[in-house]
Amino acid sequence: MFDPFPFYGFLEIKDVSYRPPGTKINLLSQVNLSIPEKSFGLIFGRSGSGKTTLLQLLAGLSKPTSGSIYVQRYSDDGEKMKSPEPLQPERVGIVFQFPERYFVADTVLDEVTFGWPRQKGGLQLRELLASRLQKAITSVGLTGMSLDKDPHSLSGGYKRRLALAIQLVQTPNLLILDEPLAGLDWKARADVAKLLKNLKKELTLLVVSHDLKELASLVDQSWRMEMGGVLKREPLPI
Numbered sequence: 001m002f003d004p005f006p007f008y009g010f011l012e013i014k015d016v017s018y019r020p021p022g023t024k025i026n027l028l029s030q031v032n033l034s035i036p037e038k039s040f041g042l043i044f045g046r047s048g049s050g051k052t053t054l055l056q057l058l059a060g061l062s063k064p065t066s067g068s069i070y071v072q073r074y075s076d077d078g079e080k081m082k083s084p085e086p087l088q089p090e091r092v093g094i095v096f097q098f099p100e101r102y103f104v105a106d107t108v109l110d111e112v113t114f115g116w117p118r119q120k121g122g123l124q125l126r127e128l129l130a131s132r133l134q135k136a137i138t139s140v141g142l143t144g145m146s147l148d149k150d151p152h153s154l155s156g157g158y159k160r161r162l163a164l165a166i167q168l169v170q171t172p173n174l175l176i177l178d179e180p181l182a183g184l185d186w187k188a189r190a191d192v193a194k195l196l197k198n199l200k201k202e203l204t205l206l207v208v209s210h211d212l213k214e215l216a217s218l219v220d221q222s223w224r225m226e227m228g229g230v231l232k233r234e235p236l237p238i
């Protein structure tokens, strides 16, 4: 039978073009991309080619002018759903460049749990949130650190870990990262790359980066974004 939404992967972008409202230039032109579950996709390309624009669409911050974006979902009984549903931003975690610039809380705990209900909710909800918090903190290697610390006082690498924990606590199944290693020293870059390798065991990751060498060993698929927002599947040029 004809399936209007054939399933190709965990995230599927189909013929997406984007032109900001009121302009005549396409920033993205007929973009197609598909990433399987628990894999690592990397988009590279020159500055100004449209990489961040694509991530903004994936984050639900703007809508494609044409084309569609799908994320595979699971039904309540854990079965993969036959036809992907339109993108559900609440299951997509996104960390933009230099996330530490947007830290707002005075403690690590408040930063990770920002927006959570404080007094409301029964024991069950509090237990659920506590276990999510514990899992997120553990996944990024922040265990053993006082959660009362000021987020701004952390080292560059730990700030990035915290930025990842903030997303992981929402239990996303797709994590999108814009230049996750930018501005870090060599040690922190190696640490964050190792952490991403571990996260790949549980999540699908789509990363935009210029740091091809450090991430090469993690990459399952890569694409080059060319000027004018044209995306081409290509091996890393290293």
Ligand SMILES: Nc1ncnc2c1ncn2[C@@H]1O[C@H](COP(=O)(O)OP(=O)(O)OP(=O)(O)O)[C@@H](O)[C@H]1O
Pocket (backbone or CB within 6 Å): 020, 023, 027, 045, 046, 047, 048, 049, 050, 051, 052, 053, 054, 225
């Ligand atoms: N709202 C907008 N209206 C018009 N042009 C825009 C708008 N937003 C971005 N642009 C332009 O679109 C192009 C793509 O920008 P984008 O930030 O997506 O590139 P990029 O590949 O992520 O670059 P970098 O690697 O420097 O982050 C740039 O030329 C930018 O100036």
